Amino acid sequence: MLRPxxxxxxxxxxxWPAMLSAAWAFRPRGWYRKPPFLPLPSREYMRWRLETAYGDPDAVPPRDELVRFITWSAEMRRRMKPAGAVPLWAKVLALAALVAFTVWANVRAADFEAVRETVAGAGYTGLFLASVVSGFNLVAPIPIALFYPLLMESGFDPFPTLVTIAAGMTGGDFLGYILGNATRDLAGHRLVGVRVRLERLLGAMRSRHQLLPYGLLFLYAAFAPIPNELVVIPLAFLRYSLPGVMITVLCGNVIFNSLVASGVTWVLGWWA
Incomplete structure (x- = not known):
């Protein structure tokens, strides 16, 4: 079926980009729960599309028609994107700029006494506040731990630094929890469908083990370089325990920032 x-x-x-986009657009629901665990169109769907197009579910489309369909569907999806959507090249450029700035801040900025004095003057209070902003930034999350070498050059101590960063990021997650609660209270009647789907998904997890959602949240916070709010807000929306969620993300944030700090230190040491 997929051979052509x-x-x-x-x-x-x-x-390839257009074909991957088409495969993702036509992925079946729950593809991650069934072998081969890939977001590929189902056999039944492909047979239906071939039958509606050629009158034969086993038809083999000509190559030129496949090319036209793939390019046309990719163009239609591009046009259907909402106005103001950030193009992929801009995201890649922003990521490259972030990496370049991180390298510069850790390698070159530490050579300037004024920079070190400014960072040191902010102290752990400034570090905590910056970590809160970093933890709650859904648009461009920049882990403060990326600047760990600069912080060390500015006179910060390793253990208090990592604890402060983790606590600040957890403070940002707390703001996300409040947002999730407010969303349920203010617009819960408009999001009934969302709530039902979330409860069904998390209910399936809890049926296996009561603490499974918290375990997955811990793994997400500890190892996923993505804002915790993407998970914290839905959990708050479903009235999960505030202490349970916050303790879980705090433990995950400690591990995540320790790994980031160790990694960036190793990379810069190798670079030097």
Whole structure:
């Protein structure tokens, strides 16, 4: 069923982005729960599309028609994106700028006494507040632990620094929890469908083990370089325990920031 697409991918590497976009757009629900655990269109769906297009569910589309369909569908999805959506190239450029700034801040900025004095003058209070902003920033999350070498050059101590950063990020997560609660209280009647789907998903987890959602939250906070609010807000929306959520993300934040600090220190040491 997928052979024509695989052959086309081998012959036309330039179509890979459009083909991946099409595969994601036509992915079946719950694809991550069934083998082969890939977001690929189901066999039944493909047979239905072929039957509606050619009158035969086992038809093999000509290569030129596949190319036209893939490019056309990719163009239609591009046009249907909401106005103001950030293009991929801009996101990649912003990420590259972030990496470059991080390297500069840790390698070169530490050479300037004024920079070190400014960072040292902010103290642990400034570090905590910056970590809160970093922890609650859903648009461009920048882990403060990326600047761990600069903080060390500015006179901060390792253990208090990591604890302060983790506590500040947890403070940002607390703001996310408040937002989730407020969303339920202010617009709960408009989000009934969302609440039902979330309760169904988390209910399936809790049916396996009562603490499974908290365990997954811990793993997410400890190892996923993505804002914790993406999980904390839904949990707050479903009235999960505030102490349970905050203690879990705090433990995860400690591990995450320790790994980031160790990693950036190792990379810069290797770079030097």
């Amino acid at each position: 697409f695989l052959l086309l991918a081998l012959r036309r590497p330039g179509l």
